Amino acid sequence: MDADFGPAGARLVESITSEFDFSLEPAKLALLERAARTTDRIAQLEEAAAQAPLMVKGSQGQQVISPLIAESRAQTSLLDKLLKSLQLPDTDEDTAAKAEQRQRQAKKAAQTRWGNR
Incomplete structure (x- = not known):
């Protein structure tokens, strides 16, 4: 370039x-x-x-x-x-950050649903 x-x-x-x-x-x-x-x-x-x-x-x-x-x-x-x-593929860093974010969201959803039992 x-x-x-x-x-x-x-x-x-x-x-x-x-x-x-x-x-x-x-x-x-x-x-x-x-x-x-x-x-x-x-x-x-x-x-x-x-x-x-x-x-x-x-x-x-x-x-x-x-x-x-x-x-x-x-x-x-x-x-x-x-x-x-x-259309760049995700880097390993991006993939790890997205996985961590999904894990936090799943944990929060589980606590919301099951936290009072």
Whole structure:
């Protein structure tokens, strides 16, 4: 991948390509590049939002949330969709965390059902 990314996008690419090889999958490489650019955009928006007021004047003079916040949320949603489109398999760490969460939920359900007996 020959693209120049910002720090956030470069970290995303590095974290994914260190685990998975997309060299024979140009469609996934294109998705990863778009995800990296989106990650950079989110970082820029969050940096700008940190310097700007949370509330700004709307078109009718009313107070509304900063458009930077709304755009950051939209870009985060896009990033989530792009990453899901990559169809990456779960890592061992993810699998273990999900199993632990299921175990806690099952224990809580059992306590709720049988705890008073």
